[in-house]
Amino acid sequence: MNDDLKEQLKAHAGLAALYEQAVAEIGQAATSAELEEARVRHLGRKSGLSQLLRSIPELPAEERPVVGKYGNRARTALEQALAARKHELEAGELTRRLAAEQADITLPGEPFPRGHLHLITQTQWEIEDFFAGLGYRIAEGPEVETSYYNFTALNTPEGHPARSLHDTFFIQDKPDVLLRTHTSPVQIRVMEKEDPPVYVIIPGRVYRRDSDATHTPMFHQVEGLAVDEHITMADLKGTLEAFAKHMFGAGREIRLRPHYFPFTEPSVEVDVSCMICGGAGCRSCKHSGWLEILGAGMVDPNVFGFVDYEPDEVTGFAFGMGVERIAMLKHGITDLRMFYDNDMRFINQF
Numbered sequence: 001m002n003d004d005l006k007e008q009l010k011a012h013a014g015l016a017a018l019y020e021q022a023v024a025e026i027g028q029a030a031t032s033a034e035l036e037e038a039r040v041r042h043l044g045r046k047s048g049l050s051q052l053l054r055s056i057p058e059l060p061a062e063e064r065p066v067v068g069k070y071g072n073r074a075r076t077a078l079e080q081a082l083a084a085r086k087h088e089l090e091a092g093e094l095t096r097r098l099a100a101e102q103a104d105i106t107l108p109g110e111p112f113p114r115g116h117l118h119l120i121t122q123t124q125w126e127i128e129d130f131f132a133g134l135g136y137r138i139a140e141g142p143e144v145e146t147s148y149y150n151f152t153a154l155n156t157p158e159g160h161p162a163r164s165l166h167d168t169f170f171i172q173d174k175p176d177v178l179l180r181t182h183t184s185p186v187q188i189r190v191m192e193k194e195d196p197p198v199y200v201i202i203p204g205r206v207y208r209r210d211s212d213a214t215h216t217p218m219f220h221q222v223e224g225l226a227v228d229e230h231i232t233m234a235d236l237k238g239t240l241e242a243f244a245k246h247m248f249g250a251g252r253e254i255r256l257r258p259h260y261f262p263f264t265e266p267s268v269e270v271d272v273s274c275m276i277c278g279g280a281g282c283r284s285c286k287h288s289g290w291l292e293i294l295g296a297g298m299v300d301p302n303v304f305g306f307v308d309y310e311p312d313e314v315t316g317f318a319f320g321m322g323v324e325r326i327a328m329l330k331h332g333i334t335d336l337r338m339f340y341d342n343d344m345r346f347i348n349q350f
């Protein structure tokens with residue numbers, strides 16, 4: 001059609017020139033913006049073509065029918081050319097944009113660093129898991145305690161020398177309120193609420209005014225309490241022996257040494273055979289072959305008196321261990337403060 005039109009336009013040189021020029025510029029427009037400029041220039045109200053079409057009545061008589069006939073065809077043809085070029089340019093622009101914004105979705109993503117539990121938490125959970133497997137339930141209590149639960153109900157009356165054994169943090173202006181020095185007060189809280197039989201494991205933070213390579217002002221304990229009919233010291237020993245083997249290896253032995261705690265009678269300290277030398281004696285166990293891991297004993301009948309348990313009907317044992325100490329022995333860590341320095345070179349080893 002456009003070739004026909006070109007032939008036909010030869011009948012009017014001015015019209016032909018306008019048309020040729022417009023077709024050329026539409027074809028050369030390299031962007032949508034340039035194309036819009038070409039449209040205004042060649043098809044706008046002030047364009048040569050529009051002016052020519054408007055001036056038909058004033059044209060010489062022989063030009064009038066030619067311009068009238070072919071002028072509008074030229075306009076229609078240019079509008080079509082414009083639309084076609086517009087389509088072309090837009091397609092090209094989209095292709096370029098897609099290429100520029102292309103993302104390779106098969107590339108591996110940025111690795112997101114995954115954290116892990118602190119060794120203290122891992123150790124605490126491992127201890128809890130062992131006792132949970134024996135049917136113990138987990139119990140917790142407040143870190144801010146009263147001296148009744150921390151001392152008195154644990155058979156440690158005012159003026160008792162054991163009260164000063166623990167270097168206690170007292171809450172200012174409230175001599176009766178303190179940061180618990182051990183998890184044992186939760187024994188009392190559990191027995192106040194529940195009737196025997198009781199089998200609980202009590203993890204938590206405790207506080208003492210100590211600070212050196214083997215003591216921090218805050219550390220973690222796990223307490224155990226078993227109260228039932230006919231519980232004996234043999235049950236305590238068997239339970240702790242199974243625990244020591246679970247924690248430190250099947251070849252471990254334990255031994256019980258007489259000790260003193262106000263809330264147990266008899267009381268013992270429990271040692272495990274050294275996991276480094278196997279009991280032969282080395283630097284870690286100070287050549288004794290044994291490492292102390294916890295304190296324990298049979299619940300003192302006086303303690304049952306504070307919680308209205310009947311000492312003629314039930315007996316029980318209790319034990320308490322330091323989580324940091326267990327972790328240090330198990331992993332050969334020599335300075336307790338490593339746990340709290342937050343040095344990732346240390347933390348990431350576990």
Ligand code: PHE
Nearest residue numbers: 182184295296297318319320
């Ligand atoms: N509460 C004692 C301590 O902190 C440990 C212990 C718990 C001893 C239970 C005997 C029975 O040293």
